[in-house]
Amino acid sequence: MASVSLESHPIETSVAVTPDKVCECKGIRTCLICEGVKSSKFAPYIDNPNVFYSVCCNCGEAKKYIEPPSEVNLYCNGNTCVKTLKSELLIENLIIEGMVLDGIHLVKEFISELEEIQLISIIDSIEWKNSQSGRRKQNYGPKVNFKRKKLKLGEFTGLPPYAEGLVKKINSLKTFSTFKPVEFCNLEYTAEKGASIDPHYDDKWVWGDRLISISTLSDSVITFYSQDLSVQVALPLPRRSFLGFWGSSRFNWLHGVKRKDIDVRRVSITLRELNKAILDSPDLEEIGDLVIETGSKYHGNPT
Numbered sequence: 429m430a431s432v433s434l435e436s437h438p439i440e441t442s443v444a445v446t447p448d449k450v451c452e453c454k455g456i457r458t459c460l461i462c463e464g465v466k467s468s469k470f471a472p473y474i475d476n477p478n479v480f481y482s483v484c485c486n487c488g489e490a491k492k493y494i495e496p497p498s499e500v501n502l503y504c505n506g507n508t509c510v511k512t513l514k515s516e517l518l519i520e521n522l523i524i525e526g527m528v529l530d531g532i533h534l535v536k537e538f539i540s541e542l543e544e545i546q547l548i549s550i551i552d553s554i555e556w557k558n559s560q561s562g563r564r565k566q567n568y569g570p571k572v573n574f575k576r577k578k579l580k581l582g583e584f585t586g587l588p589p590y591a592e593g594l595v596k597k598i599n600s601l602k603t604f605s606t607f608k609p610v611e612f613c614n615l616e617y618t619a620e621k622g623a624s625i626d627p628h629y630d631d632k633w634v635w636g637d638r639l640i641s642i643s644t645l646s647d648s649v650i651t652f653y654s655q656d657l658s659v660q661v662a663l664p665l666p667r668r669s670f671l672g673f674w675g676s677s678r679f680n681w682l683h684g685v686k687r688k689d690i691d692v693r694r695v696s697i698t699l700r701e702l703n704k705a706i707l708d709s710p711d712l713e714e715i716g717d718l719v720i721e722t723g724s725k726y727h728g729n730p731t
């Protein structure tokens with residue numbers, strides 16, 4: 429993940445850091461493996477919303493809660509929606525506490541049960557690397573220095589072969605017909621490790637407007653957070669669904685996946701495009717073109 433987040437404003441506590449290396453968590457990040465074993469000099473992010481909403485993944489209606497529910501329902505009526513069931517949801521004009529939350533496209537059953545089995549068996553035949561907050565990852569993408577704003581090809585040789593069919597399907601969606609992925613990352617979340625991803629913005633310098641997350645193996649929830657984190661909006665992500673988000677949901681709201689919303693193993697496939705501003709910059713245009721060209725090849729190895 430490339431993020432601007434709470435890590436940029438950590439709150440220091442007086443606890444000393446021990447040198448134990450039990451996992452890949454750094455700074456304020458923790459997982460069930462390191463909690464209680466490793467002490468951090470940073471206070472972890474504490475989930476404490478003032479206002480909580482959940483959105484029905486069929487009709488897109490948002491419901492306000494006095495207390496956040498222990499489990500977020502997929503639909504406004506529990507296990508179903510009061511409106512006719514549709515295969516896609518486009519959120520274009522949702523107002524939450526006076527703030528616009530838009531630019532969300534959810535496609536249910538984006539991949540079939542068979543495609544899910546085939547994808548996961550290929551993905552699991554490739555080495556997983558431990559990542560922060562109990563996640564594991566497999567990444568295909570250029571080398572980016574987010575702080576120094578530097579972009580290089582690094583070890584990027586293209587997306588994996590199995591991505592080709594997925595990208596074709598993504599390009600058949602009206603909102604993503606021009607999407608050219610330059611980063612492809614599989615993330616694994618398990619309840620055993622208490623995996624999660626803290627509220628963050630994906631990097632706004634290198635990555636373009638549109639972000640994608642395809643959910644496999646279990647239903648889960650992505651939460652959008654207002655800038656001060658006081659307002660949370662939970663959007664259910666059904667198993668095998670496609671989520672594309674851009675505009676205010678990408679740039680004005682942070683997003684994350686909570687530990688409590690991972691019951692069983694979830695693998696998400698995330699795709700990112702290059703920020704157009706990179707191609708407009710005389711210094712970066714050449715490397716930008718090369719990164720896009722490399723992203724259009726499907727014989728890549730993990731980076």
Ligand SMILES: O=C(O)CCC(=O)C(=O)O
Pocket residue numbers: 429430615625630641642650683684685696698
């Ligand atoms: O797992 C997901 O669906 C979201 C992952 C994410 O936000 C990220 O990798 O930046």
Ligand SMILES: [Fe+2]
Pocket residue numbers: 429628629630683
């Ligand atoms: Fe993200």
